[in-house]
Amino acid sequence: MRALKSSLDPFAEKKPAMARDEALIEANRCLNCYDAPCMRACPTHIDVPGFIKKIATGNLRGSARTILEANILGASCARVCPTEVLCEGACVLNDLHHQPIDIGRLQRYATDPFVVAATGPDARPMFTAAPKNGKRAALIGAGPASLSCAAELSRRGWEAVIFESAPQPGGLNTYGVAEYKMTYETSLKEIEWVLECGAELRCDTTIGRDIAVETLLSDYDAVFVGVGLGPVGPLGLPGEDLPGVRDVLEFIAELKTSDRSAMSLKGQKVAIIGGGNTAIDGVTQACRLGAEVVYMVYRRGLDDLPAYAHELELARTDGAQLVLNALPTCVTGPDRVSELTCVRTRSGEPGSDGKRAFEVIEGSEFKLDVDLILRASGQEKRRGFLGTIPSLELDRSGRVVVDGDGRTGNEKVYAAGDCVSGGQEVVNAVADGKRCAVAIDRAFRGGN
Amino acid sequence: MANLRTNTAGILSPNPFWLASAPPTNTGDQVKRAFDAGWGGAVWKTLGEPIVNTWSRYSAVDLNGVKMIGLNNIELITDRPLEVNLREITEVKKQYPNHAVIVSLMVESKREVWHEIVKRAEGAGADGLELNFGCPHGMSERGMGAAVGQVPEYTCQITTWVKEVARTPVLVKLTPNITDVRQAARAAKSGGADGVSLINTINSITGVDLDTFTPRPAVAGKSSHGGYCGPAVKPIALNMVASISADSETRGLPISGIGGISTWRDAAEFILLGATSVQVCTAVMHYGFRIIEDMVDGLSNYLDEKGLAVVEELRGRSVHTVHDWKELDLNYVVRASIDQEKCIGCGLCYTACNDGAHQAIGAERGENGRTIVRVIEDACVGCNLCSLVCPVDDCIRMVQIPTEVAPCSWEQHQSGQGKLAPRPQDKNFH
Known part of the structure; x- marks a missing residue:
């Protein structure tokens, strides 16, 4: 495959930190719009022109505070947000000269000195827990939704305890983000900072195994469910259990937590099955590990491909080969995977979900030589666990049903994040988690 | 050359x-x-x-x-x-x-x-x-x-x-x-x-x-x-x-x-x-x-x-x-005109006019949430501020409005010659 254009180090950050002068010039490009569209486009409604103006005046701590008041995970959102389709996509400068303000990187410039790289006086806490009000909340899962909810509850005087089954907190933010967007260490550093607001974290603790759901419900005034989604489900293909077929998320997590040099894919052929943004992460990581060929196999056509255009562009720049309108039918190999068989499909009429149906073209089988297959066809819902929470209602696709406040069918239980949305951005989870905290405080304490 | x-x-x-x-x-x-x-x-x-x-x-x-x-x-x-x-x-x-x-x-x-x-x-x-x-x-x-x-x-x-x-x-x-x-x-x-x-x-x-x-x-x-x-x-x-x-x-x-x-x-x-x-x-x-x-x-x-x-x-x-102010024509009327095709919806003209000048520009959210600005003509004193803050070239122009009143400077007005064209702050201005 051709050389990576982006950088000599394939895992170098895609959106690197800004130097002071760069930030000043960029900050001063901001027009400071009335009723700013960037602010409206942000699910957490960060006052973007406000924080940018503060960068311009050198009031960096004030800038960080403006961001973090609205979005406690502002440091990671600065890295992982699809700003191209959110704040930066809404920037009026797109209409003027096609180059929006680099909001994500400015946000990182403002927050890093106080969150992930805080030293000296900058390390003094920005937010602290309010005096305890006697109320207690249990939060299940330590992903972005729970962290956001817990931080807000602590700031309102609640005792917030987060239970996480994994050894480290953060959920996908820690284990599932492509390394060139955000490192494992950055995520953990940010969480350490978030917990300074007063929440308590208990990792390696699985609710339903180590602690019963009933115990939580009786010991705490409110329970927040932020369990996200499960692993990528099986494809249902013959031969799928051959060695060399993996869950893309497990692959990315291994990449982030182990020695990268031991994971080289030099000379190997890799197929990623799926068309979403997680599939792209798999594609680009495989490319960066030196794979000889990386296929992105998607059953529909380009028009229906769910990944963001800028993500797809990244995959293309990395040299990935798109294999569109291709439905995998079986995996074969002597003792491990060596071939992926697919059939061609053709797009039909749009279905009720807006996506076009597709039909298989008879006799169009073709084979791809592969050494590794990464499944990226969508994460499973955690129906099993969610089913153990009394009165919790799930919709047909397995998402938790909540009202506008995030309250579930069980009036003591609130939920947000991917287990409710079915899979959205970190920033959505942060916004919804915070909204739940406000609602919980109001419902159980009469706060506002 | x-x-x-x-x-x-x-x-x-x-x-x-x-x-x-x-x-x-x-x-x-x-x-x-x-x-x-x-x-x-x-x-x-x-x-x-x-x-x-x-x-x-x-x-x-x-x-x-x-x-x-x-x-x-x-x-x-x-x-x-x-x-x-x-x-x-x-x-x-x-x-x-x-x-x-x-x-x-x-x-x-x-x-x-x-x-x-x-x-x-x-x-x-x-x-x-x-x-x-x-x-x-x-x-x-x-x-x-x-x-x-x-x-x-x-x-x-x-x-x-x-x-x-x-x-x-x-x-x-x-x-x-x-x-x-x-x-x-x-x-x-x-x-x-x-x-x-x-x-x-x-x-x-x-x-x-x-x-x-x-x-x-x-x-x-x-x-x-x-x-x-x-x-x-x-x-x-x-x-x-x-x-x-x-x-x-x-x-x-x-x-x-x-x-x-x-x-x-x-x-x-x-x-x-x-x-x-x-x-x-x-x-x-x-x-x-x-x-x-x-x-x-x-x-x-x-x-x-x-x-x-x-x-x-x-x-x-x-x-x-270059003259003394007293010699300038008080009946030369200009008014802001916004080219909606060029407007990018930043709303800077609205903020500037509303807070810093004469409250002569209105703003509302249009389709897709875009800010739409318009000049409130009866209120516009033609001060130029909106055209100065607008980041888009030639988007806001100051357009001369013909008036039937003859030119009149402050000097002339003070000496009893000439009459002033109606102004936005006048009660019956339309």
């Missing part, structure tokens, strides 16, 4: 662009390189009694990430021996006979001392002299520079002494640190000056270091006011040049324009307001001698575009349009 040759009070130069008396003209080597780059003239860094400079000398004002929109200095006149400067002037003139070398002078206020320095500068080959009556720091504490320029009688007196012996044209460089610059220009003229150059730098403190609490530039924990120049001072300089051009007593007195000139556009504006040549310093201190290429090229293209053959045809063309 337009001819850029200029004659400033008898000083000839291949183009109107001179280097001002400042660090860029400190040495013969610099002046030679400047002439090679295309500069038409150079006013040598002020000669006088040897001085000693501090080490830390400059400080700047940056604006919104743009460096050095204003520059401040506490540097004094030349700190090189007089003989060295004179020898280099001779050398430069020998190599560049067709370029203008003007020598800036500043000595103590004694007739014989001035006579001496004038003779020596002319003896070295100067094409003209510039009397530095403007330096606002250091030298003024010793009774020179601005201390002379701020007192018309002194200005006149020393100019007279110089003219007693000078054989080359004499320009008097004026200080802006004075209430009415016309008084200084009149004094120079009455002393026999062949022209004036302005402005010198403006008294300034560019800023205070918020950690050390000391203004910049800091010299061992102390600071001193300096002289301010650069793009930020251009409007002040233009006004002073215009006021001398329009003054009945100094009209026609040759002017070498100085103050924030960085481009051919700036130069053209000074020339339109009456300057014959222009002097540049800060832009060269920022970007070097090479900026002359565009200045010459741009001015030449501009003159061609306007159908003008020589710079002189441009000179002073705007002077007659």
Whole structure:
């Protein structure tokens, strides 16, 4: 495959930190719009022109505070947000000269000195827990939704305890983000900072195994469910259990937590099955590990491909080969995977979900030589666990049903994040988690 | 192609662009390189009694990430021996006979001392002299520079002494640190000056270091006011040049324009307001001698575009349009017009008008959440603010609205002649 254009180090950050002068010039490009569209486009409604103006005046701590008041995970959102389709996509400068303000990187410039790289006086806490009000909340899962909810509850005087089954907190933010967007260490550093607001974290603790759901419900005034989604489900293909077929998320997590040099894919052929943004992460990581060929196999056509255009562009720049309108039918190999068989499909009429149906073209089988297959066809819902929470209602696709406040069918239980949305951005989870905290405080304490 | 040759009070130069008396003209080597780059003239860094400079000398004002929109200095006149400067002037003139070398002078206020320095500068080959009556720091504490320029009688007196012996044209460089610059220009003229150059730098403190609490530039924990120049001072300089051009007593007195000139556009504006040549310093201190290429090229293209053959045809063309406020037409009606096709929905015009002007622009969210702005015509006083803040070229234009009422100035209105067109603040205005 051709050389990576982006950088000599394939895992170098895609959106690197800004130097002071760069930030000043960029900050001063901001027009400071009335009723700013960037602010409206942000699910957490960060006052973007406000924080940018503060960068311009050198009031960096004030800038960080403006961001973090609205979005406690502002440091990671600065890295992982699809700003191209959110704040930066809404920037009026797109209409003027096609180059929006680099909001994500400015946000990182403002927050890093106080969150992930805080030293000296900058390390003094920005937010602290309010005096305890006697109320207690249990939060299940330590992903972005729970962290956001817990931080807000602590700031309102609640005792917030987060239970996480994994050894480290953060959920996908820690284990599932492509390394060139955000490192494992950055995520953990940010969480350490978030917990300074007063929440308590208990990792390696699985609710339903180590602690019963009933115990939580009786010991705490409110329970927040932020369990996200499960692993990528099986494809249902013959031969799928051959060695060399993996869950893309497990692959990315291994990449982030182990020695990268031991994971080289030099000379190997890799197929990623799926068309979403997680599939792209798999594609680009495989490319960066030196794979000889990386296929992105998607059953529909380009028009229906769910990944963001800028993500797809990244995959293309990395040299990935798109294999569109291709439905995998079986995996074969002597003792491990060596071939992926697919059939061609053709797009039909749009279905009720807006996506076009597709039909298989008879006799169009073709084979791809592969050494590794990464499944990226969508994460499973955690129906099993969610089913153990009394009165919790799930919709047909397995998402938790909540009202506008995030309250579930069980009036003591609130939920947000991917287990409710079915899979959205970190920033959505942060916004919804915070909204739940406000609602919980109001419902159980009469706060506002 | 337009001819850029200029004659400033008898000083000839291949183009109107001179280097001002400042660090860029400190040495013969610099002046030679400047002439090679295309500069038409150079006013040598002020000669006088040897001085000693501090080490830390400059400080700047940056604006919104743009460096050095204003520059401040506490540097004094030349700190090189007089003989060295004179020898280099001779050398430069020998190599560049067709370029203008003007020598800036500043000595103590004694007739014989001035006579001496004038003779020596002319003896070295100067094409003209510039009397530095403007330096606002250091030298003024010793009774020179601005201390002379701020007192018309002194200005006149020393100019007279110089003219007693000078054989080359004499320009008097004026200080802006004075209430009415016309008084200084009149004094120079009455002393026999062949022209004036302005402005010198403006008294300034560019800023205070918020950690050390000391203004910049800091010299061992102390600071001193300096002289301010650069793009930020251009409007002040233009006004002073215009006021001398329009003054009945100094009209026609040759002017070498100085103050924030960085481009051919700036130069053209000074020339339109009456300057014959222009002097540049800060832009060269920022970007070097090479900026002359565009200045010459741009001015030449501009003159061609306007159908003008020589710079002189441009000179002073705007002077007659500068009036007292009382003579302006109060019935000239303009109103903002927003081009919705060009509008990007930033809403800056709305914020500016609503908070900072006359509440004559409305804003609402249109489809897709885009901000839609519109002019409330009955409220618009045509102040221009919206068009000034709009980031899109030609998106907001100020359109003249015909009125049936004849033109009427305040002067006319006060004297009972003429009537005023209806205005937005009138109760029955529609």
